[in-house]
Amino acid sequence: MNETFTALSVSDLWFVLYGALGTIALTAVSLAAGTVLAIIAGVGRASDKAYVAVPLGVLADVVRSVPVIIQMILANSVLSLSGLKTPPFVTGIIVLSLYMMAYGGELVRGGIQSVPLPTRKAARSLGMSLVQDFVYVTFPIGFRTILPSSVGLVGGLIKDTSLAAVLGYIELLRTSQILINRTQEPLLILTGVGVAYFALCFPLTAWVDHFEGKIRR
Amino acid sequence: MIEVDNLTKRFGILEVLKGISLAVEKGRVVSLIGASGSGKSTLLQCINGLEPVQAGSIRVDGTQVNDPRTDLNKLRQKIGIVFQQYNAFPHLTALENVALAPRIVKGLPKKEAAALAVQELAHFGLDSKANAYPSQLSGGQQQRLALARALAMQPRYLLLDEITSALDPSLVQEVLDSLRMLRKDGMTMLIVTHEIRFAREISDQVAFFASGKICEFGPPEQVIGKPQNDLTKLFLAAVK
């Protein structure tokens, strides 16, 4: 047995947990910021004002056609060239929030446009403002339509947080690489990390199944 | 009173309303009849400001609808409208459909809004459907729900756009009965309908619409009974 390798120990479990927390933190903040941005972008994209809809569409197209890992590296270079010492966590949030904004914005736009015009007119005819129409009628109806695809998007986000490893951010995948290098136990560790990703995504899909069951009465 | 004066409405270059003048007095029932595409629905949507207009004026109780300074959200509370297509809010129960606007627009407490909704639903024979979702209702029930939802805002005017035309013939009467009841209650209504016999029975006045103009206007005995205009005669002969 090679002396430089050491076996897995209990403290490694804490290290993995630390990595999982990194994944959770990056997901949670990007998800929150990205959702707000996605709603704004989606409302803008659904707008009939071309000077709002078109630039947002171009941004969405660009973000969606460049691989996230390249965006991470580019964002990192641009930020450090401009003299900003953003920690990897922040760079990761910026890239992933934009990613959410681009994909989520298109989803939100689709959701808004899936609500029949007469339904929206009915809301307005009752005296609801544009905002009330959105909050109480258009959004809840559109949300149900885009729910399944949103789950896919959030699942993708959780997995794409692993790309922040290239920034030196310590998250689940990065901790596993470090442990694999030290212990040379790739099979065991990657299985464990796979289970951890599953455990992160599972509550989401379970909640959605529950919610969908509730609304498909 | 609803006063429409020399109203012009265009969609792009298509002129849909070409100088419409029409008055609906408080407590009266006026029906609009006329061929498909003649602009009847468009007129109703202009009256509560859902569609912008290009010329002329619309006044409701003296407030000009097509004035940018008018608070349309406030004005619309006075004018209920029910459309041809079913448009109950699909994510809400019948009760929530009716209670929503009184609660968020008028600011009624949740309990009061719910009580009001129960009352309106009962008025339209939907008491047993309070907790049903729109998808669980028949077409006739959905249109009565739309009436209950509009009435819960206690509007002074009701605009009805062919609310029976998407219905199975067997369900038409229950909705027309609701309108007869509203008439008895003294509701002012502007009704677009293809049910000529019903228009004759319920209306104080009938307007015959053809390609964006009112060709004939008067009591039903005249416009439907003894039409003077050739277009009215042709239309009535065709729908009989």
Ligand SMILES: Nc1ncnc2c1ncn2[C@@H]1O[C@H](COP(=O)(O)OP(=O)(O)OP(=O)(O)O)[C@@H](O)[C@H]1O
């Ligand atoms: N949003 C719109 N954009 C462009 N054109 C429209 C729009 N809405 C209606 N039109 C046109 O305006 C004309 C009048 O339409 P409207 O729906 O008012 O007719 P209608 O009398 O209600 O007919 P129907 O009996 O079929 O309901 C039609 O030629 C229609 O194609």
Ligand SMILES: [Mg+2]
């Ligand atoms: Mg119509």
